[in-house]
Amino acid sequence: MIYFDQAASSFPKPASVANAMAEAVNEYAANPGRGGHALATRASQMIESTRELLKAFFHAPSKRHVWFYQNATMALNQALLGFPFQEGDHVVSTSFEHNSVRRPLEQLRQRQGIEISYVEPNSTGLIEVEAIEKAFKRNTRLLVVSHGSNVTGAFVDIERIGKIAKTKKVPFLLDASQTAGKLRIEMDHANISMLAFAGHKGLLGPQGTGALIVAEDFQLKPLVYGGTGSYSELIDQPSQWPDRYESGTLNTPGIAGLNAGIKYIVERGIDDIYEHEWQLTKQFLQGLQGMASIKEYGPSLEVKRVGVVSFQMEGLDSHEVATILDEHYQIAVRAGLHCAPLAHDTLQTSETGLVRVSFGPYNTAEEVDTLLTALGEIEQAFY
Numbered sequence: 001m002i003y004f005d006q007a008a009s010s011f012p013k014p015a016s017v018a019n020a021m022a023e024a025v026n027e028y029a030a031n032p033g034r035g036g037h038a039l040a041t042r043a044s045q046m047i048e049s050t051r052e053l054l055k056a057f058f059h060a061p062s063k064r065h066v067w068f069y070q071n072a073t074m075a076l077n078q079a080l081l082g083f084p085f086q087e088g089d090h091v092v093s094t095s096f097e098h099n100s101v102r103r104p105l106e107q108l109r110q111r112q113g114i115e116i117s118y119v120e121p122n123s124t125g126l127i128e129v130e131a132i133e134k135a136f137k138r139n140t141r142l143l144v145v146s147h148g149s150n151v152t153g154a155f156v157d158i159e160r161i162g163k164i165a166k167t168k169k170v171p172f173l174l175d176a177s178q179t180a181g182k183l184r185i186e187m188d189h190a191n192i193s194m195l196a197f198a199g200h201k202g203l204l205g206p207q208g209t210g211a212l213i214v215a216e217d218f219q220l221k222p223l224v225y226g227g228t229g230s231y232s233e234l235i236d237q238p239s240q241w242p243d244r245y246e247s248g249t250l251n252t253p254g255i256a257g258l259n260a261g262i263k264y265i266v267e268r269g270i271d272d273i274y275e276h277e278w279q280l281t282k283q284f285l286q287g288l289q290g291m292a293s294i295k296e297y298g299p300s301l302e303v304k305r306v307g308v309v310s311f312q313m314e315g316l317d318s319h320e321v322a323t324i325l326d327e328h329y330q331i332a333v334r335a336g337l338h339c340a341p342l343a344h345d346t347l348q349t350s351e352t353g354l355v356r357v358s359f360g361p362y363n364t365a366e367e368v369d370t371l372l373t374a375l376g377e378i379e380q381a382f383y
């Protein structure tokens, strides 16, 4: 099987990821932070060392600011539903947001009467910093932007956006689900107030992992209340971080796997991974140019993007193309709306959806050639 659905979950993982998970399950599967014995301490140490790793990787203020969740969606819900909005507050966002941003925002519109502006991309498919700046109002309380689109691969300039947020004194929440582990993200340099991401995509960890990193105290309400293994005598959630925002037993084996995934990225080099995926993306885009039935929807070939390419084959439903690739060629891609219906509205592809191909650090040029050959054959068969 050739796996080109890396934007959904990365596969394969470095061997060290499964090894670290097996070690956690087989050697120290005790409850972290819930006991003073040696095995619980070992589990806690793994979690704390992963916090430290993430703190250094994303330039967070301290490991206390790193909170673990089961995916990016939970992390984004904590940031958005926990944010102390007042009725009439305004949020600036973009039409490229995943449903994990859009749906909580729409809930807040219904429940708390917030107002939302979704900034549209320009004619070349890029969200312009100037358009974001223009969308601010006197009552804007939060800026939430997806770093890289999971439909087109286009990414925004976070340093320039962070500067605007800082000038306007509005917190900046970045959804880095498509870019963490692929593009450098430094919270301090880019003035990122809150950073949410999945552990199972570019960071090469297992499913069931994600995190929110919060640069300062925005008085977030916890999303979940319960046991923290600390201050058990209190009726209320403890005020200490990360305990306040991490009720319930953490996913120690998953976090151990995430730890190994991040170490692989650091060792190989994030720039090397990006460059590898960019070369595959360019190779694929160049190959598509010779196919008359294919329309591609991302930025032009000269503009760098993350390794995501979405296209339509004239006269064929996106699901049909994905099924043929899966069943006849054993190539995994993703069809449909990719949980980003606003992006498809903007691209005018909501009816048919798109076929999405996404690349990872272990994909090869030969695999891209195989996909191009398969698409050429499908084109010949149908046109």
Ligand SMILES: Cc1ncc(COP(=O)(O)O)c(C=O)c1O
Pocket (backbone or CB within 6 Å): 007, 008, 071, 072, 073, 074, 098, 100, 146, 148, 149, 150, 175, 177, 178, 198, 199, 210
């Ligand atoms: C841009 C973006 N945000 C958020 C998510 C949600 O990630 P998860 O499924 O880990 O919650 C995804 C997943 O595809 C995504 O692409």
